[in-house]
Amino acid sequence: MGALSFLKESIFADEYAARKGFLQSLDPRIKTATFFLFIILILFIKDIFTLLCLYVFCLFLTKRSDISLGFFLKRTWIFIPLFSLFIAIPALFSVFTPGEALAGFNLMGVKLVITYQGVFSAALFVIRVITSVSFVVLLSITTRHFELLRVLRIFKVPQVFVMTTGMCYRYIYLFVEIVENTYVAIKSRTGTKIHYKKGQHIVAWNIAYLWMRSYRLNEEVYSAMLSRGYRGDPVTFNEFRAGIKDWFWLLFSAAVFVVLFYFNLQIKN
Amino acid sequence: MSNSIFDAKNVNFAYLGKYSALRNVDINIERGQKISVIGANGSGKSTLLHMLDGLIFPDEGTVKAFGRELAEDAFNDEDFSKDFRKKVGLVFQNPDIQLFCPTVREDIFFGPLQLGMEKKEIKKRFEELITILGLGNLLERAPHQLSIGEKRKVAIASTLIIEPEVLILDEPTAGLDPLTTRHIIDLLVQENASGRTIITSTHDLHIVEEISDIVYVFSQEKKIVKAGHPGVILQDAALLHVNNLTHIHAHSHNGKIHIHPHSH
Known part of the structure; x- marks a missing residue:
């Protein structure tokens, strides 16, 4: 934590x-x-x-x-x-x-x-x-991190790279929250001490769960981008x-x- | 000119080809209407809305929008794609999906910039929207720092800025406090009064009457089991109960137990 x-x-x-x-x-x-x-x-x-x-x-x-x-x-x-x-x-x-x-x-x-x-x-x-x-x-x-990202764009770093970095940053927070909540949920049910084998099992399950979440999120976010007119080359304001x-x-x-x-x-x- | 905006006929759809999400769905939506799609969780409401927004396509049957069939090929045509995205806006159920930019300001700007709108025009609409929705003090914040109500408002702003003819909303009031729910309902009614077609999915029966001219009820079998005027649908207690939209609720008044159907 x-x-x-x-x-x-x-x-x-x-x-x-x-x-x-x-x-x-x-x-x-x-x-x-x-x-x-x-x-x-x-x-x-x-x-x-x-x-x-x-x-x-x-x-x-x-x-x-x-x-x-x-x-x-x-x-x-x-x-x-x-x-x-x-x-x-x-x-x-x-x-x-x-x-x-x-x-x-x-x-x-x-x-x-x-x-x-x-x-x-x-x-x-x-x-x-x-x-x-x-x-x-x-x-x-x-x-601010978004200003740094915009600066990268001004220095001719490709837009797709800048946007992907920005989205990674944005969604890492969501995943950190998921991990945090999962940890609290596990703790509320198991207490603080669990057998190391059970611990390994929980960690492995968590990694798999997070991977599946990120995979689904990736599809959903892409849909949200398409829905708002994205066609592969993002346009931004400077x-x-x-x-x-x-x-x-x-x-x-x-x-x-x-x-x-x-x-x-x-x-x- | 035809008044029909969406015309879906005998639509079937299954995720990964095996998890059925829509069965034999027929729906016709006309310009300027307020439409509600109600049903329990997992009844196919969101799938239908995504289909109307051209994000997924039927396995069987057809969905026509503005007289043209929605299919993957149609969206390869840049002109059609751009025109359709300008005309139809979807507010996703989960604002964390819709708000992917680093700041609220950039998220609201994202749609119109992709659609090639004039920057001057975008800024004008932006100023109007942030005043209407009271987002002025959130513009430089990251979307993940906002409350669910604020996220929902930003998601609506990021769609409304495109000024779509059709506004589709997937459970726009889920998880909101009564005051924010009220703001959103007022906004939808106002948008409809200005000529916009509004399609909303919800299982909050309290808001249905205000936001609907026609209500479509989905069953757990992923079918539309009834369509009609909200007054008629909301009076049909048996229909609502069978489709998990109300439940039997018991409570006591002065020591007497009352049992009656209850909705949320």
């Missing part, structure tokens, strides 16, 4: 996107394009300090968009960076990143040496992941309007991109 609530809360909550913060007030097309620029920049930058500055800038934008920093840090640090830490740990050691020794220790008779270069690449990797994840999460929580603030933001982001990119090239040389 906790997992289902988390799923509902994290995917379907439009609460933050509806707030009147800085990022929420921007045109979604321009916001998406500029965030895309930032993410490209993060992938190219090899200087930890510059990356840290971008991360701090992301946190600043979070605050300016009326999003609690505690919530945002929890949301970004919980899963993906944890995994990236696991990937980064081996890079600390001389086995994977040879170089100048920083510290060494014995583990079950094997001598492991941490190198300066190893620490640098592991730190660079983790900061790069957390900064890019933070920008992506910030974009997704400050933009009603975005960019203002002066959006153009300033675009200019600012482009300037940051150019300056940092140039600065990064200088470091390389």
Whole structure:
């Protein structure tokens, strides 16, 4: 139940996107394009300090968009960076990143040496992941999901793909509710403790039931689309309007991109 | 010009070729009429409405709409398909099926956009409809966040925006509170008064008189067992009882037990 609530809360909550913060007030097309620029920049930058500055800038934008920093840090640090830490740990050691020794220790008779270069690449990797994840999460929580889908359409992603994604999103909620209700119904009849074999049986039955429901739903929704004139190529409205603030933001982001990119090239040389 | 909109003759239909859903159904609907199709759950009402909307086709018999037979081939003709979809709108029984777009606004816009209507015209109709149905504060909400009554209103709006000649509604008041039911009934009566043909399936006998010129009664055998004026049909207690539309209800007044037929 906790997992289902988390799923509902994290995917379907439009609460933050509806707030009147800085990022929420921007045109979604321009916001998406500029965030895309930032993410490209993060992938190219090899200087930890510059990356840290971008991360701090992301946190600043979070605050300016009326999003609690505690919530945002929890949301970004919980899963993906944890995994990236696991990937980064081996890079600390001389086995994977040879170089100048920083510290060494014995583990079950094997001598492991941490190198300066190893620490640098592991730190660079983790900061790069957390900064890019933070920008992506910030974009997704400050933009309503249907606006993001419309933006995809503007960027020439095929309409059928965009529409299918939108419908998946729409119906996942329905299925989450079905699973939730089924779980409550089972619990009301069996109590909290059931034999694991019975549990397996219930889960298998649930999966089959859900599959059948989704199959039927698919046919019914298609009928509803046909009934309203759908003939294979959906038509939609695009009603975005960019203002002066959006153009300033675009200019600012482009300037940051150019300056940092140039600065990064200088470091390389 | 013929006044007949739908003419179904000896229609038989079975799901997957084996689960019979309609048997020997004959029905004729004329322009501007209010038609009710009543019957217990699983009696074939929804199947008939889907057939009138050209979503499924008879295994035997014919259904004609505006003088042309409804068949799969007919809908391959883009002009006919577009013309038919503009003329006939169906409000599905389950609004979760009908409302598949990310927001209420997009859902209402979906139909007319597919049918190639002018954007200016769509916006004008949209403004009128949201005022009539009081949907102004729901436009940016996701359909799954709405109450059943709100979903039902949005589903009706998403069909009415096409301004169809025929409005078909599959149990439009099922699960609604009395006030929302009243709003929907008033709307249907108003739409009919403006010339629209209204076809409604229901098993809520309280609303039948208001929304019908002719009532068709379906039996559990998936057949139309009687058709007639609502006054006549609703007086026929035996007919309603046999077809699971009323039940015998017992309650007490001042210590005396009363037993009488009861409908919902």
